[in-house]
Amino acid sequence: MSAPAVATPPAPLIELDGIRKSYNVGMPNEAEVLHGLSFSIGHGEFAALIGPSGSGKSTLLNIVGLLERMTAGSYRIEGDEVNGLDDTALTLRRRTTLGFVFQFHHLLPAFSALENVTLPALMREGRITPARRERARAVLAAIGLGDSMDKRPGELSGGMQQRVAIARALVLEPPLVLADEPTGNLDTASSDEVFALMRRMHAELNTSFLVVTHDPRLAARCDRVLELVDGRLVHDGAAAGPAL
Amino acid sequence: MLGFERRVATRFLREGRMQTVLIIVGVAAGVAVVAYISALITGLQRNTIEKTLGAQAHLTLSPRDDVVLAARAPASAGASELVQTQPRAQRPRSIGNWRLLVPLLEAMPEVAAVSPMVSAAGLAVRGEASKAIALVGVDLDRYDRIVSLRSKVVDGTARLGPGEGIIGRDLAEDLGVRVGDRVGIVTGGVNDSLRVTALVDLGVRELNRRTVIVPLRTAQSLVGLPGGATGLDLTLVDIWSAQTLADDLAARWPYKAESWQQANAQLVAALNAQSVSTAVIRGVVMIVVVLGIASVLVVSVVQKRREIGILRAMGATQGQVLRIFLLQGAIVGALGSALGVLLAVVLIWTFTHFVLGSDGLPLFNITLAPALALRVAAIATVCGVLAAVAPARRAAKLDPAQAIRM
Numbered sequence: 001m002s003a004p005a006v007a008t009p010p011a012p013l014i015e016l017d018g019i020r021k022s023y024n025v026g027m028p029n030e031a032e033v034l035h036g037l038s039f040s041i042g043h044g045e046f047a048a049l050i051g052p053s054g055s056g057k058s059t060l061l062n063i064v065g066l067l068e069r070m071t072a073g074s075y076r077i078e079g080d081e082v083n084g085l086d087d088t089a090l091t092l093r094r095r096t097t098l099g100f101v102f103q104f105h106h107l108l109p110a111f112s113a114l115e116n117v118t119l120p121a122l123m124r125e126g127r128i129t130p131a132r133r134e135r136a137r138a139v140l141a142a143i144g145l146g147d148s149m150d151k152r153p154g155e156l157s158g159g160m161q162q163r164v165a166i167a168r169a170l171v172l173e174p175p176l177v178l179a180d181e182p183t184g185n186l187d188t189a190s191s192d193e194v195f196a197l198m199r200r201m202h203a204e205l206n207t208s209f210l211v212v213t214h215d216p217r218l219a220a221r222c223d224r225v226l227e228l229v230d231g232r233l234v235h236d237g238a239a240a241g242p243a244l
Numbered sequence: 245m246l247g248f249e250r251r252v253a254t255r256f257l258r259e260g261r262m263q264t265v266l267i268i269v270g271v272a273a274g275v276a277v278v279a280y281i282s283a284l285i286t287g288l289q290r291n292t293i294e295k296t297l298g299a300q301a302h303l304t305l306s307p308r309d310d311v312v313l314a315a316r317a318p319a320s321a322g323a324s325e326l327v328q329t330q331p332r333a334q335r336p337r338s339i340g341n342w343r344l345l346v347p348l349l350e351a352m353p354e355v356a357a358v359s360p361m362v363s364a365a366g367l368a369v370r371g372e373a374s375k376a377i378a379l380v381g382v383d384l385d386r387y388d389r390i391v392s393l394r395s396k397v398v399d400g401t402a403r404l405g406p407g408e409g410i411i412g413r414d415l416a417e418d419l420g421v422r423v424g425d426r427v428g429i430v431t432g433g434v435n436d437s438l439r440v441t442a443l444v445d446l447g448v449r450e451l452n453r454r455t456v457i458v459p460l461r462t463a464q465s466l467v468g469l470p471g472g473a474t475g476l477d478l479t480l481v482d483i484w485s486a487q488t489l490a491d492d493l494a495a496r497w498p499y500k501a502e503s504w505q506q507a508n509a510q511l512v513a514a515l516n517a518q519s520v521s522t523a524v525i526r527g528v529v530m531i532v533v534v535l536g537i538a539s540v541l542v543v544s545v546v547q548k549r550r551e552i553g554i555l556r557a558m559g560a561t562q563g564q565v566l567r568i569f570l571l572q573g574a575i576v577g578a579l580g581s582a583l584g585v586l587l588a589v590v591l592i593w594t595f596t597h598f599v600l601g602s603d604g605l606p607l608f609n610i611t612l613a614p615a616l617a618l619r620v621a622a623i624a625t626v627c628g629v630l631a632a633v634a635p636a637r638r639a640a641k642l643d644p645a646q647a648i649r650m
Binding site for chain 2: 058100106111
């Protein structure tokens with residue numbers, strides 16, 4: 001008689017283990033900025049990454065975003081090790097798994113809001129199907145930009161641009177969105193509006209978010225807070241939870 | 245195909261509007277210069293060759309020169325050898341078996357027409373006046389296929405019956421002769437007279453001043469070569485095969501074969517020098533075009549660092565970024581080429597309508613052959629792509645994390 005099957009817990013969405021990052025490796029001025037970080041993020045989590053300037057937040061986000069390579073450690077996305085993949089493989093993985101929202105919006109100024117949002121589909125499939133276009137319109141309409149689809153980024157306010165950037169990051173429904181100071185360049189009202197939008201999208205699409213922020217107000221509204229100080233994780237828990 | 249790359253490339257070009265317009269105009273100017281110079285030089289050379297070959301054969305076969313062999317004494321001790329010889333005076337001689345040679349030559353695929361001729365120097369006499377002439381005895385129909393003689397008639401009707409002749413326009417003027425008049429011909433010790441049936445303009449004043457064309461049989465009598473021919477004139481399908489064929493014939497048969505290039509060595513050297521100069525100019529212009537496109541795209545890569553970083557972060561591969569910039573080079577090259585060809589057409593039209601000779605006609609005919617226009621445009625487009633290679637590689641290799649931070 002065979003033993004009853006044991007349900008395997010689902011693999012975390014991303015899993016980092018002993019991540020180290022050094023610059024100027026092998027040179028007299030070699031400096032390690034991340035000292036063996038380990039953490040994971042599951043499907044549907046909404047986490048904040050906080051820490052003072054120079055603590056290594058952006059470097060960590062770039063490594064998680066496959067934009068930078070780690071010096072040592074292991075990084076698995078949905079169970080697959082990505083450390084050591086070549087540039088093309090990393091790029092294709094980034095394309096299918098990740099969405100980005102940057103502090104300075106970083107929309108393409110030559111493209112309208114709608115075109116910016118359809119760009120990921122165009123990049124992936126070489127053309128924009130009517131269904132893709134409709135989906136982009138629906139996302140833009142859902143975030144209150146139904147009347148501004150044909151405007152160029154230069155014609156939109158900072159808050160509106162950031163909303164377009166969120167729409168672009170979410171349009172292909174990646175499992176994880178990485179946001180680097182998404183409200184850092186906005187006034188308080190726009191900041192609240194953009195954050196509320198991210199929370200709404202998280203709730204609607206069950207997309208995981210990792211948000212780098214300096215704003216303690218926003219961090220407090222995240223489900224989980226990772227705090228980085230001098231390249232070390234000093235807190236990983238609920239927003240108001242105790243230190244590690 | 246390349247939907248993403250095409251869309252981004254065209255947007256990048258449209259975004260840098262002024263920059264794009266300037267470089268397209270720059271490429272157009274380069275292409276126009278190359279196309280115009282190519283058409284001009286081709287027209288000029290064709291015109292020069294047509295004028296030169298209008299009155300002469302592409303290839304001439306004639307008997308080898310008479311030579312005096314050095315006398316050698318039997319080899320023995322103390323015997324001396326006579327090494328100084330007097331060069332032999334050349335006399336008119338006939339090509340041996342020329343009647344058999346003609347059909348053999350005509351059967352060659354390179355040969356379009358063959359015409360036997362008897363040529364000699366002589367005097368044309370009319371009253372008190374006498375002029376040195378080049379006497380040419382030909383079969384009119386055959387000779388017409390060599391130099392299109394009938395098209396060169398300026399007065400009278402080309403006809404070469406017994407006792408008839410055709411003379412150069414200037415010779416007629418010097419002798420005071422008109423169509424229908426008689427002219428005395430003296431060669432060596434033989435005198436004859438002929439009735440002028442036509443005056444011709446052979447395109448070269450010296451030829452117009454000296455040429456007297458008579459029936460082959462008349463020339464044979466005057467020169468003392470009954471049934472003979474001092475040369476065979478050949479017209480070829482491709483004039484540029486003349487030298488090869490001349491070498492081939494000289495090696496095959498015991499005759500002297502002279503191509504039009506050998507007969508006009510200075511002209512050929514000048515044409516070659518002109519072609520080389522044109523090629524250098526075209527090369528330099530193309531290099532300038534390539535550098536122009538490359539410099540604009542290098543600036544564009546610097547200006548678009550952040551956009552490139554965003555695209556890479558969104559999942560654009562290095563290959564896609566590379567192709568975006570290669571496409572920009574191709575688009576600039578293609579648009580510049582199209583505009584440049586139009587500009588060249590305008591330049592050529594201007595040349596043919598406003599640069600006129602003293603007779604009010606265009607100096608010579610130049611046209612931009614579609615094949616030439618396509619070739620120049622294709623080369624410029626390829627140059628555009630090549631110019632974009634270095635900037636495109638630079639863009640593709642940008643570190644996305646760094647590019648976004650900038």
